Amino acid sequence: MASIKDVAAEAGVSVATVSRVLNDHPSVSADARARVLAAVETLGYRPNAVARSLRTDQTHTLGLVISDVMNPYFTELARSVEEEARALGYSVIIGNADERPDLQDHHVRNLLDRRIDGLLVSPTDGGSPLMLDAVRAGTPMVFVDRWIPGVDVPVVRADGEAAVRDLVAHLHGLGHRRLAIIAGPAATTTGQERVAAFREALHAYGLDLPEDYTGQGDFQAESGRRVTEGFLDLATPPEVVFAADNLMALGALDAVRARGMRVPDDIALAAFDDIPWFVHTDPPITAIAQPTGELGRAAVRALVDRIEGRPPQSVTLPARLVVRRSCGENPNPVQRSTS
Amino acid sequence: MASIKDVAAEAGVSVATVSRVLNDHPSVSADARARVLAAVETLGYRPNAVARSLRTDQTHTLGLVISDVMNPYFTELARSVEEEARALGYSVIIGNADERPDLQDHHVRNLLDRRIDGLLVSPTDGGSPLMLDAVRAGTPMVFVDRWIPGVDVPVVRADGEAAVRDLVAHLHGLGHRRLAIIAGPAATTTGQERVAAFREALHAYGLDLPEDYTGQGDFQAESGRRVTEGFLDLATPPEVVFAADNLMALGALDAVRARGMRVPDDIALAAFDDIPWFVHTDPPITAIAQPTGELGRAAVRALVDRIEGRPPQSVTLPARLVVRRSCGENPNPVQRSTS
DNA sequence: CCTCCTCGTGGAATCGATTACACGACTTCG
DNA sequence: CGAAGTCGTGTAATCGATTCCACGAGGAGG
Numbered sequence: 001m002a003s004i005k006d007v008a009a010e011a012g013v014s015v016a017t018v019s020r021v022l023n024d025h026p027s028v029s030a031d032a033r034a035r036v037l038a039a040v041e042t043l044g045y046r047p048n049a050v051a052r053s054l055r056t057d058q059t060h061t062l063g064l065v066i067s068d069v070m071n072p073y074f075t076e077l078a079r080s081v082e083e084e085a086r087a088l089g090y091s092v093i094i095g096n097a098d099e100r101p102d103l104q105d106h107h108v109r110n111l112l113d114r115r116i117d118g119l120l121v122s123p124t125d126g127g128s129p130l131m132l133d134a135v136r137a138g139t140p141m142v143f144v145d146r147w148i149p150g151v152d153v154p155v156v157r158a159d160g161e162a163a164v165r166d167l168v169a170h171l172h173g174l175g176h177r178r179l180a181i182i183a184g185p186a187a188t189t190t191g192q193e194r195v196a197a198f199r200e201a202l203h204a205y206g207l208d209l210p211e212d213y214t215g216q217g218d219f220q221a222e223s224g225r226r227v228t229e230g231f232l233d234l235a236t237p238p239e240v241v242f243a244a245d246n247l248m249a250l251g252a253l254d255a256v257r258a259r260g261m262r263v264p265d266d267i268a269l270a271a272f273d274d275i276p277w278f279v280h281t282d283p284p285i286t287a288i289a290q291p292t293g294e295l296g297r298a299a300v301r302a303l304v305d306r307i308e309g310r311p312p313q314s315v316t317l318p319a320r321l322v323v324r325r326s327c328g329e330n331p332n333p334v335q336r337s338t339s
Numbered sequence: 340m341a342s343i344k345d346v347a348a349e350a351g352v353s354v355a356t357v358s359r360v361l362n363d364h365p366s367v368s369a370d371a372r373a374r375v376l377a378a379v380e381t382l383g384y385r386p387n388a389v390a391r392s393l394r395t396d397q398t399h400t401l402g403l404v405i406s407d408v409m410n411p412y413f414t415e416l417a418r419s420v421e422e423e424a425r426a427l428g429y430s431v432i433i434g435n436a437d438e439r440p441d442l443q444d445h446h447v448r449n450l451l452d453r454r455i456d457g458l459l460v461s462p463t464d465g466g467s468p469l470m471l472d473a474v475r476a477g478t479p480m481v482f483v484d485r486w487i488p489g490v491d492v493p494v495v496r497a498d499g500e501a502a503v504r505d506l507v508a509h510l511h512g513l514g515h516r517r518l519a520i521i522a523g524p525a526a527t528t529t530g531q532e533r534v535a536a537f538r539e540a541l542h543a544y545g546l547d548l549p550e551d552y553t554g555q556g557d558f559q560a561e562s563g564r565r566v567t568e569g570f571l572d573l574a575t576p577p578e579v580v581f582a583a584d585n586l587m588a589l590g591a592l593d594a595v596r597a598r599g600m601r602v603p604d605d606i607a608l609a610a611f612d613d614i615p616w617f618v619h620t621d622p623p624i625t626a627i628a629q630p631t632g633e634l635g636r637a638a639v640r641a642l643v644d645r646i647e648g649r650p651p652q653s654v655t656l657p658a659r660l661v662v663r664r665s666c667g668e669n670p671n672p673v674q675r676s677t678s
Numbered sequence: 679c680c681t682c683c684t685c686g687t688g689g690a691a692t693c694g695a696t697t698a699c700a701c702g703a704c705t706t707c708g
Numbered sequence: 709c710g711a712a713g714t715c716g717t718g719t720a721a722t723c724g725a726t727t728c729c730a731c732g733a734g735g736a737g738g
Contacts, residue, residue, distance in 0.1 A: 003693090003694055003695085004694060004696095005694080013717080013718085014718045015694090015695080015696090015718090016696085016697075016717070016719080017718080018695095019697080020696095020697095020716095020717090022695095023696080025697095027714095027715060027716055028716070028717090029715085029716060029717085032717080046448070046451065047452065047694085047695070048454060048693090048694055048695065049452040049453045050389055050392045050398070050453065050693090051393050051693070051694035051695040051696090052694080052695055052696080053389045053723095054387075054390050054694080054695075054722095054724065054725085055695050055697085055722075056696070056723085069414055069417065069418055070411075070414060070418060072409075072411070075409060076409065078408065079408050079409060086445075091432075091449055093430075093432050096418060096421060109385070112385065113385055113387070113388040114388045114389065115387060115388065115389050133383070137340070250615060250619065253619050254618070254619075276589060277589070277616040279596075280589065280593075280596075280616075280620045280621060281616070281620055281621065282621030282622065284621075342723090342724055342725085343724060343725060343726095344725095352687080352688085353687065353688045353689075354688090354689095354724090354725080355687070355688060355689080355690095355726085355727075356686085356687065358725070358726055358727080359686095359726095359727095361725095364727095365685095366684095366685060366686055366687085367686070367687090368685085368686060368687090371686080371687080386724085386725070387723090387724050388725095389723090389724080389725090390693090390724035390725040391724080391725055391726080392693095392725090393692095393693050393694065393725075394692075394725050394727085395693085395725085396693075
């Protein structure tokens, strides 16, 4: 592969001049510029980003460590992050942690070794020493979706509290009184918050959230299945299951179907995170939708601000309830689902 | 950030020795090794991958350019690629082409500039000059899923011909005679092959595939919707719509639902690519499943073989039909869907 | 005891860029 | 007409690693 030296030789100038042309530095004669450009063309020269990065100490690359690529929510997030980054002149390297702290550390380390300019993280846990060290060392970082409390890093996330309240109101209005939740890992903020918001909303209706109606999931489908089976095995099973993310809702659906039961007649289902497939499931699933694309874009903007020396801003956007049919029919408020 | 020089100073040795310890080169005394390791520890030193890559001309990184991250099939592919690559000591940088040749070129160029060791591509079109140049220049490359005919690059893909035959047999057995297809872009091999396989299978049953039963899609949801609307507007609409990928099937479902019609009573639906959601759609969708994970792993192995100087192998794995309820009930062969 | 290896080590070149500094040619102005 | 810029250019240092080569110390063999 041709290097800058080859171009210089071909154009009959020094490497410095070639470099100046490439970075359009003003003091280059029109003649030299033309000759360099011609040489670049004939040699098919492309600057070596590795060498450039070494010299300038900038990679124009952002790292994005997400919890699970197979989750459509994170896929969409990744997509909007890449789009916004591209618009701002950055590339993105994605690391998939698969909800495993060790894998998350692997990717963070890898990205740091590659000297990315900044890191976007949706932490799977309370924060490994590695990540905390990186923050302390001054690595530009922004948390998306989930965050680590007590760490001075901007956070871009959705607030689902109001939407969860709306959901509980909706469920209560349909006559449901025994509500259960499939929680996310307690080590994640979203895992905790969603349970807390749910419990609080229930209290507002004089209901509470018993221990055995709080299943511990890990944001992946299999755990949703397992927890739902537990619920169905209970002496008095819940009337509604609220899954704290879309994959656990998928697992719950699997479990219900495996028993030959039907949603919402035998048990109602709602989920956090809305995705296109929820429109077409049987039945369509009531869900809390996050402004995913906007979150991704805001996160990139915050990170790039931080990298380029502007003060970054934390952003919180509201999530909203999307009512479908998985909790029962709304037109008829008298209807009960006491199977 | 500490560099190798700092470590050398801290340990009281030369940079050469530090480098030897780090790459565990045999001729280093136990004493020196211990001192270097201690220095590495106290300084929290991590080698700069950028510098290392410049010197060794190896990045231990693979590029993966896929057609559409939002397509669960490609998401799963990306995931298995990353897993296998990690197992073999490589990282992966993903570029999402979004079915756009210009974006595809953008990513290929970007990856080439970063001097990745090899490239995995699922081309969105017949091959840009850029990509052909890269092959000619000797960039290790492997095509996954789709490929470019006439280019000497190993291909790892699934063969759906037999499965499409099985599908047509299934449809014919259910009494369907007017079968339509939502095709993928003609510039992609999968776009062409699936139509060809479908047409051929129809011929075997004495049926043919009229012009107006062949809709042109682009593998994305919106095109599935548009084409399906076209089908429904026909004087004699088809009895079955076969979508050449899962997103177009989603679009088709949207279109059918928007008209207040039902699958499979009013029109039957089948798709290429099986995904977990198809189990839970209304109705569950009959699909042709690819061995996605295996494809990703095989592709990485082929690419790494090529990179490390072993002869790479093309791989073709069979896809298989998964019958569900979206084409009508199978237990009852007399049933007709002549709405 | 001298020669020849082997072993551990350090010095310095190198990868491909960017950029500070020096320098010569030309303008411009007093 | 000479001093002081300005402009375009080249030389060389630099980024952080790897690796070739040279060299001194110590051991083995004659």
